[in-house]
Amino acid sequence: MCVVVVFLLSALLPLSCSHERDPFAWLYGPHSLRFGSLQADTTGGECPDECDCPPSFPVAMYCDGRGLTAMPTIPSRMKYLYLQNNAITAVPDSALVNATNLVWLMMHYNQLTSDAIGKKAFQQLNGLERLYLQHNNLTAFPSNLPRTLQDLRINHNKIEKVTPADLEGMDNLTILYLHDNAVTDMGTSLKALKSLTLLEISGNKLTKVPEALPEHLHQLYLEFNSIDSLPEGFLGQFTQLQYIRIAHNQLTDKGIPANTFNVTGLVELDLSFNKLERIPPVSTTLQHLYLQANQIKEFTLGSFCSVVDVTNFSKLRTLRLDGNEISRQDIPTESTRCLRLTSSIEV
DSSP states (O other): OHHHHHHHHHHHHHHHHHHTSOTTHHHHSOGGGTTOOOOOOOTTSOOOTTSBOOTTSTTEEEOTTSOOOSOOOOOTTOSEEEOOSSOOOOBOTTTTTTOTTOSEEEOOSSOOBGGGBOTTTTTTOTTOOEEEOOSSBOSSOOSSOOTTOSEEEOOSSOOOBOOHHHHTTOTTOOEEEOOSSOOOBOTTGGGGOTTOOEEEOOSSOOSSOOSSOOTTOSEEEOOSSOOOOOOTTTTTTOSSOOEEEOOSSOOOGGGSOTTTBOOTTOOEEEOOSSOOSSOOOBOTTOOEEEOOSSOOOOOOGGGTOSSOSSSOOOOOOEEEOTTSSOOGGGSOTTHHHHTTTOSEEEO
16 A cells, blocks of 8 residues: 555656646646636626626626715626715716616715706616615705616605605515605605505604505604604504504604504504603504603503403513603503513513
8 A cells, every 4th residue: 555655656746846836736726727717707898997896796896985986987787886885976867878787776875966966867777676875965866766676775865855756656666765864745755655565764854644655564664753643544554564663753642543553463663752641552462562751641451451351462572661650550460461471561
C-alpha cells in the first residue's frame, strides 16, 4: 500500500514542477478551468459604475446608499431596482423609459418632491408590483401610478390630499402605507381598492373615518388622528377584518354607536388614549382589548358577557384598563367566570 502511495506522489510532483501549477487547481480554482467563467449580463445596457449588478442575479441592480443625487441609467433587463438611502431629488419622465420590466422599485429615504417627479415617470412600468416612496418630501400622489401595484408605501411624506383619480383602477393593491402624512380627507378615494387587505393611515389629520372602505380589509390602522366619532354600522361591511387600531384620537361614548364593536371576527381592538367613560360592548370572540388612558369610571361586565355558562364566555386574553378612573377593587369577583381566558387585567 505504501509503495502505491509513493508511486502516485512521485508521478504527480514532477508534473507540478514542470508545468509550474498545482495539478489539483481545478478543484478549487477559477471555474473557467472547467466550466467557463460566469460573465456579467449586459442585456439592455451595462451596469452603471455607481451600482452593483451581481452576475448571479442579473435582473437586480443595487444602488442603495451610494450618495446618488440623480437617477442612474437602468439596463432594460432589470426587474428589481434598489435606490433607497440616497439623495435623489427628481424622477424625470425619461428616467425609467428603459426600465419597463421593473417589478420592484425601492426609492425610500431620498429627497424627492412632487414637482420633480414627471407626470409620465411611472406610466410605462406595466408590471410594477412594489413601489416604496416613504420618507421623501412628497406633497401629492405621483401621477399615473401603475395599476399593477400590489404594495404601495408612501408614508412619512407631506401629502395633504388623496383623490379618487390617484387610486382609480388599482384592483391589485393589497397593501397601502399612507401613515405620517398630512391628509385631512380622503373622500371616496379608497372605494376602488377592491383587493386591499392592509390600510395604514395613522398619523394624519383625519377628523372622520374615510368613506367607502374596502370590504376585504384585514388590518385597519387609524391611530394618531383627530377622529371623534364612528359611522353607524362601521364594521358591518367587513367580512375579514381582524385588527383595528383607533388609539390616540378624540373618541367619546357619544361618538360610538351602540354595538359598533360587537361583531364576530375581530381579534384585536385598540381604543387606548381616547376620551371614553365606559367600556364599549365587544364580541365574545375578541382576544385583545386595549382601553388604557381613557376616562373609564366603571367596570361593566356586561360589555364582555351577556350570558355566562359552559359554552358562553369571553375569549379575551389581554385586557388593559390602566390609566383610567377605576381600581382593581372595582372589578367584580364574578368576572373570573366571564373572563376565564384572560391572563391578567391591568388597571
